[in-house]
Structure formats: C-alpha cells, structure tokens
Amino acid sequence: MKLYFTPRSHFSRKVRILLHAWKLEVELIDVGNVGATSSHAFGPNPLMKVPTLLDGGPSIFDSDHIAQYLYDLVERRHPRLQEIVARMSSLPYVAASQPR
Numbered sequence: 001m002k003l004y005f006t007p008r009s010h011f012s013r014k015v016r017i018l019l020h021a022w023k024l025e026v027e028l029i030d031v032g033n034v035g036a037t038s039s040h041a042f043g044p045n046p047l048m049k050v051p052t053l054l055d056g057g058p059s060i061f062d063s064d065h066i067a068q069y070l071y072d073l074v075e076r077r078h079p080r081l082q083e084i085v086a087r088m089s090s091l092p093y094v095a096a097s098q099p100r
C-alpha cells in the first residue's frame, strides 16, 4: 500500500492515524508542496489533492473513502471490529463530539 500525503495535511493525518492504529503496512510518499502545479507530484489523483491511497487497484482518494476502504480491509481480518467501534462510539467523550 502507498499513501501520498503531506505531514501537515489534516486529511492525511486522519488516514495515517487509522493506518497506525490498525497496524497496516504502508509506504508513505510525501508529495511536498500541495501548491505544486504538476499533477505528477500528487501521484495518481486527478484532483491533485492529498491523501491518495494505492493498494494494487485504482487509486482511492478523499480521506473518507480511504478510511472506509481501510475499515473494510481490517474488518475482513477482524470480524469483531464493528462491535469494537460501536462500543467506542458509546464512550462519553466520543459521544460528546458527535453532531447533535
């Protein structure tokens, strides 16, 4: 798996937190300047944004889509993931951060 990212991108950080928490092996590719005008700098993302994930198929972009992809990947290995996430969502500090 390859993740095109920048260290200061909060969208990238969200994905990196999941990769780290779920112990997924990834090659991190810092694209450098997000103001770059060459699309090559962003890897295979026609929108020229980070993060972008590559995992042997078509490129996956938009951090929420990447998060869902990673979740599905991990869930296949750990069928109880859904239960664990549901339990976490009921914790007061997580519940308090949910929109009303």
Ligand SMILES: N[C@@H](CCC(=O)N[C@@H](CS)C(=O)NCC(=O)O)C(=O)O
Pocket (backbone or CB within 6 Å): 008, 009, 010, 011, 012, 034, 035, 048, 049, 050, 051, 061, 062, 063, 064
């Ligand atoms: N909705 C996208 C937003 C991604 C995004 O806007 N990334 C910024 C960096 S934090 C970027 O690449 N900006 C470059 C640009 O818009 O030209 C996501 O969730 O991944």
